[in-house]
Amino acid sequence: MAGDPLQEVVVTTKLDRVLGWARKYSLFQYPFVTACCGMEFMATSGSHYDTDRFGAAFPRFSPRQADLLMVVGTITHKQAPILKRVYDQMCEPKWVVAFGVCATSGGFYQNYGSVPGIDCFLPVDMYIPGCPPRPETVIDALLKLQDRIQNQRQALL
Amino acid sequence: MSPANSSPAFAEELRAALGPRLLRVESWQGREAAVVEPEAWLEAVRLLKSRGYDFLMDLSAADYSGFPGHQAPPLGVSLQLFGSGTRRRAWLKAYLPLEGARLATLSDEFACANWYERECWDMFGVEFVGHPHLKRLLLYEEFQGHPLRKDYPILKSQPLIPMRNAVDYESVAAARRAAADEDGLGRG
Incomplete structure (x- = not known):
């Protein structure tokens, strides 16, 4: 179709891809910060490492406005119903990141108080190892999550 | 003294x-x-x-x-x-x-x-x-018992909401006791 004037001004793509592109660069985080990992989370969000570069640093302190739940720190059995409620209030599509070993597996806590990993009651999309994780690890996880969002099937609810 | x-x-x-x-x-x-x-x-x-x-x-x-x-x-x-x-x-x-x-x-x-x-x-x-x-x-x-007492089972947790792949502390504790007996450590 040489000479088609539309080719000069129109880009074609798939709906899934364009939605994925939009979603991965507009992640609104809900930081559920309970422990020392929070310091590393702040360091990563701060200007030095600056997750804003990746379009994933905008914190919303209401779960109803967020689509990325960052669980940063140890979750106790007392805290678990609260976290579950926060998750339930978030609108689809939503993703969950377990930040640090405590959120991932309970870490070195194995006792009456701690949940051995938030995947005991939440679906987790990305686990970040480390006690606490380095900012590079966090950014790596963020990029992997964005990659996943880009390539997933975009459910239209 | x-x-x-x-x-x-x-x-x-x-x-x-x-x-x-x-x-x-x-x-x-x-x-x-x-x-x-x-x-x-x-x-x-x-x-x-x-x-x-x-x-x-x-x-x-x-x-x-x-x-x-x-x-x-x-x-x-x-x-x-x-x-x-x-x-x-x-x-x-x-x-x-x-x-x-x-x-x-x-x-x-x-x-x-x-x-x-x-x-x-x-x-x-x-x-x-x-x-x-x-x-x-x-x-x-809702918690039953006092967890820092020695008679509180060390792995026992009391979740408030349903937990998947929760640890069955009794079988873990039994396995540890058996392993300790095998080692002749007499602990467990």
């Missing part, structure tokens, strides 16, 4: 006031603590407070069940007082049985004892008689 003539001053004052209700003076790594009868707990604290020990630094407990060489009742409650004028410290201790562990509350003497005693109730099940608001401080109301 230290000989009477080298007891710290606070222990001597307690001995003069309480007589045989001061059971002994314990020494652990150079630090001496006066062990009193549980019934004399409040009286001992009031006496020390009147002698200038006006600040409750800490109140805590430990379960000595199975501790090598421990003779007294297993639940040891201890506190540390500080004299802000004299800059001296006093350590006080009482041993209680696990069943019916009771002590008089210190919350009328020191306001901060309120939360220390709630924590102590929460973790060790020591009932502080006369406490104005003795409910759990850290754990949730």
Whole structure:
């Protein structure tokens, strides 16, 4: 179709891809910060490492406005119903990141108080190892999550 | 145990006031603590407070069940007082049985004892008689038992919401016991 004037001004793509592109660069985080990992989370969000570069640093302190739940720190059995409620209030599509070993597996806590990993009651999309994780690890996880969002099937609810 | 003539001053004052209700003076790594009868707990604290020990630094407990060489009742409650004028410290201790562990509350003497005693109730099940608001401080109301007691199963958790792949603590504990027996360690 040489000479088609539309080719000069129109880009074609798939709906899934364009939605994925939009979603991965507009992640609104809900930081559920309970422990020392929070310091590393702040360091990563701060200007030095600056997750804003990746379009994933905008914190919303209401779960109803967020689509990325960052669980940063140890979750106790007392805290678990609260976290579950926060998750339930978030609108689809939503993703969950377990930040640090405590959120991932309970870490070195194995006792009456701690949940051995938030995947005991939440679906987790990305686990970040480390006690606490380095900012590079966090950014790596963020990029992997964005990659996943880009390539997933975009459910239209 | 230290000989009477080298007891710290606070222990001597307690001995003069309480007589045989001061059971002994314990020494652990150079630090001496006066062990009193549980019934004399409040009286001992009031006496020390009147002698200038006006600040409750800490109140805590430990379960000595199975501790090598421990003779007294297993639940040891201890506190540390500080004299802000004299800059001296006093350590006080009482041993209680696990069943019916009771002590008089210190919350009328020191306001901060309120939360220390709630924590102590929460973790060790020591009932502080006369406490104005003795409910759990850290754990949730639904929790059964007192987790820092030695007889609390070490892996037992009490989730409030359904948990997937939750640890079956009883089978894990049994496996550990079996492994320890096999090693001949006699622990578990």
